Amino acid sequence: MIDQPLTRRSFLPAGLALGGIGLQLAGVSALAADAPAASAPGGLTAAPTSMAGVSPRLTVHAIDSFHGVTGAGLKIDLSRFEGDAWKPLKSVQALGGGRPADPLLLGADYTPGRYEILLHLDDYFAAMNAKLPTPSFLSKVPLRFTVIDATQRIHVAALFSPWGYSYYRGS
Amino acid sequence: MAGISTHVLDNYTGRPGAGMRIDFSARQKDGSWKLVKTMTTNADGRTDGPVLAPADAAVGEYELAFHVADFYAPRGTSIGDPVFLDRVVPLRFSLFDVKQHYHVPLLCTPWSCSTYRGS
Numbered sequence: 001m002i003d004q005p006l007t008r009r010s011f012l013p014a015g016l017a018l019g020g021i022g023l024q025l026a027g028v029s030a031l032a033a034d035a036p037a038a039s040a041p042g043g044l045t046a047a048p049t050s051m052a053g054v055s056p057r058l059t060v061h062a063i064d065s066f067h068g069v070t071g072a073g074l075k076i077d078l079s080r081f082e083g084d085a086w087k088p089l090k091s092v093q094a095l096g097g098g099r100p101a102d103p104l105l106l107g108a109d110y111t112p113g114r115y116e117i118l119l120h121l122d123d124y125f126a127a128m129n130a131k132l133p134t135p136s137f138l139s140k141v142p143l144r145f146t147v148i149d150a151t152q153r154i155h156v157a158a159l160f161s162p163w164g165y166s167y168y169r170g171s
Numbered sequence: 172m173a174g175i176s177t178h179v180l181d182n183y184t185g186r187p188g189a190g191m192r193i194d195f196s197a198r199q200k201d202g203s204w205k206l207v208k209t210m211t212t213n214a215d216g217r218t219d220g221p222v223l224a225p226a227d228a229a230v231g232e233y234e235l236a237f238h239v240a241d242f243y244a245p246r247g248t249s250i251g252d253p254v255f256l257d258r259v260v261p262l263r264f265s266l267f268d269v270k271q272h273y274h275v276p277l278l279c280t281p282w283s284c285s286t287y288r289g290s
Contacts, residue, residue: 145255
């Protein structure tokens with residue numbers, strides 16, 4: 001059983017690395033370590049933002065359907081299939097709203113290809129102090145998709161729990 | 172019955188995902204993946220035999236890789252837009268107790284998929 005207490009130390013390195021967003025991540029830590037505020041679970045204080053009409057880009061949004069909160073603090077790796085292997089492009093972390101600070105790919109970086117978003121669910125649920133078996137059913141989950149037409153915006157929406165997940169072309 | 176089983180549901184048509192290739196692999200100690208076997212779903216969207224028989228179940232991480240593009244291409248799916256799913260969708264999960272059974276289905280359309288620990 002994963003039974004490690006979540007401490008602020010768990011999120012401190014991320015907060016330091018991400019500098020200005022440390023405050024938001026501290027909120028995540030507080031949510032997991034203490035009783036969440038009933039009126040405002042993590043990241044659920046504002047209505048969704050429409051991205052209709054924005055320029056072509058790759059974006060991602062992750063929702064923790066186990067706790068009913070956004071996937072704040074979730075580590076996300078982006079890779080592209082090049083030649084005969086998956087090449088890591090970047091690693092980011094979801095902020096309070098369940099989205100990384102910036103689009104995963106934008107402008108000249110957003111090109112057709114096969115992509116993988118890797119969700120670090122094991123680290124996330126450990127930080128949330130979820131009681132799960134060892135090894136957990138899901139650990140690092142790959143979401144593979146294609147960008148065929150880079151003039152179209154692609155939004156990858158992911159819903160996850162320790163026992164299942166789904167992803168789809170969102171909006 | 173312990174072990175691993177799977178089931179493909181094609182939510183685009185609302186039918187079992189018949190004739191889909193699935194590659195089953197096991198994570199090795201060095202972190203690499205070893206292909207155990209390749210199967211094709213039957214008319215009910217299931218494999219004829221168990222993915223992993225109870226006697227072969229071991230704690231560790233496994234992968235079911237579903238060849239969704241090959242599945243949708245010949246069906247003339249009038250998708251109209253570029254497909255979203257990659258040609259192969261991997262589901263990775265771990266067995267933590269070999270006495271339990273792990274049913275891991277794939278529900279898919281050209282634009283979405285989901286999985287869960289089923290029954």
